[in-house]
Amino acid sequence: MRILILGSGGVGSAAVRIAVRRDFFDALVLADYDAARPQALVDDIADDRLVAAQVDASDSDAVADLIREHEITHVLNAVDPRFVLPIFDGCFAAGAVYLDMAMSLSRPHPEKPHELPGVKLGDEQFAQAEKWADAGRLALVGIGVEPGLSDVFARYAEDELFSEIDELGVRDGANLTVDGYDFAPSFSIWTTIEECLNPPVIFEKDRGWYTTPPFSEPEVFDFPEGIGPVECVNVEHEEVLLMPRWTKAKRVTFKYGLGDEFINVLKVLHTLGLDKTEPLTVKGVQVAPRDVVAAGLPDPATLGSRMHGKTCAGVWVRGTGKDGKARSTYLYHVADNEQTMAEYGSQAVVWQTALNPVIALELLATGVWTGSGVLGPEAFDARPFLDLLAADAPRGYGSPWGIEEK
Template sequence: KRNVLIIGAGGVAQVVAHKAAQNNDVLGDIHIASRTAAKCEQIIASVREKGSLKVDGVLKAHALDARDSANVVALIRETGAEIVINVAQAFVNMPILDACIEAGVAYMDTAIHEDPAKICEIPPWYGNYEWKRREAAAKAGVTAILGVGFDPGVVNAYAKLAIDDYVAEPESIDIIDINAGSHGRWFSTNFDPEINFREFTGTVYSWQNQQWQENKMFEVGQTWDMPVVGDQKAYLTGHDEVHSLSANYPKADVRFWMGFGDHYINVFTVLKNLGLLSEKPVKTAEGLEVIPLKVVKAVLPDPASLAPDYTGKTCIATLVKGKDKDGNPAEVMIYNVADHKEAYLEVGSQGISYTAGVPPVAAAMLVADGTWDVGAMKNVEELDPKPFLNLLNKIGLPTSIRDAGGERLLTF
């Protein structure tokens, strides 16, 4: 058993807490810490209400400002946590990683570190913060698993599996993220609007012809024939996993595509062109100083409030094309389909939080039983994907494959 400290108490943390509780026979004590302790208490109440704890055990809330690494070290020591699952805002990833290295405990997150002052980092993104700490992690023997949500995360494991077993010489790796669900509101982001919009205001980097290509958001779109959810338009988008997969498979093109409806694009474009997505303060005629993006966030629905009404499915896939080990053309799509309503009924969250929150718990369980406790910093495609995907099959995110033989569930 390894005790767990979950940092963050948002939509993803809600899922992490439920899943950790459902598996507390492997994980031990569960602590949840966030800036606002009341949010952790709410999550704990929901875990208790749904009876998620598998065996009797500790489930405790803590207030924590993770901007200061020393606070995180102190809480790790106080709780006796051996695994930290960081699902706080990505602005605090590095102080949390530093604390884990100092305290000698395992670390995992689901997004790259972001500097709030920068609109977009230069590639490779992991090189700016995370990989600079690779030596320190190895020296301390600390297992640090970067980006182990769904995308980045499971899609990286899909890429590794596709290359190990089906497409020995990959020529392209396309990750396609489709939310075919509906929240029933006129307009809403699925996550914190500040983070969500940031993803789409910076340069879109993709790795093509062994170099970085730069595009603008919504500049390059393509309709994809997806399992279960059918034809879906998706746009080339900047995303974390492009930056590690391109380092690990430099000969392949690596692209990330995210599905958007025309309505979302229209609203986003109006907000952006009016300057309402800006993080720079403006002064009103009355002398009031406001940050436009904060105002937009304040008037949009709280993403957490979408869960009860969310219906439909998500389909997130990795499509790898190239040659098999005999040099013949080969192509596989490995994917998961999740259902918003089922996620809500199980853990009280919408499907996107569900797909992001289950994988870090699977990773924590693999660290706890030693399978992934490698004592070094790794991106997900650098670890054995099979135990991870097998465990995900069992705890709520089954993997399917589409190849020349049709579509079917994958087990190992």
């Protein structure tokens, strides 16, 4: 296997640091628009399999050329979701397997944005599914932690724990704090505003996909391993688009544990128009309010050493167990910032995202996972993934997951 990782930001860099401990691949090219960034990482790690490269991820021809130049077999997209389609197209053109952690972007319904979906997350990729399947090529979409590990949990629950599933409810929460700041998001505020203010999407078997106003159906969810109760609300997320395609769940939701303080901040920004991305004229200069908000906050990528706490990703499954009785179970994975910083130099949220595509690449390299078309993580057997995740090194990745009956 010859891997190309596009993007040497937090997640791309963490994926390299995780992958170099494994022996399932022959070469790993790390490419970025700024060639100095991947080169610095390659120099630092000093593994003969690593190569740094430069590429413009918005140019599908350039992506295809880089794939051909390095005889790449598998591409992991670790850049901003705005670049999904050119990378996706470049992979098809050059015949490489494509993997990503966020799918092509949505656009709200022009008349009823809080009732009906417009263009959904991933629609532009699934529109090409037949072409990929006919060509016998694989695009494995949404294989980070959420989407990604959450989707693997959903498949595992359907196969091994439940005879009927009423709801697959992804629940994401954390107790991360950052020293020295009253308010310091542990992830991009720009992206958080985008995903939290887009109309959340919900799936119901009888109704199909539909949307609601932002922050709908608030619920306090009690997260495991000391994180405790966090207020969660519906947020637009890929799992709601992926899980219904490969599971029989009657309902699929995604709720994000933003906490009431963060939800309040996002609501105020929206009320004052400070979430807007169109430039305003302010004393003679043009500036987008959302960019001003982001510029005034610390860069989350630089905060790992000041962060404390844990982040939890998982799926709360409700339905009928294999024994015919009602069952309510949370399948989850926790990353502790102290541990991820000590072992990998990556903050917890970034590291937890990067871990899963590396495991998927190993399963593809060893032939445990095979397929063609545009497939989500649910389309593959969950048990070998979860075994490899939890098993101690050197066999596995030594990161246990949990099950809690609710």
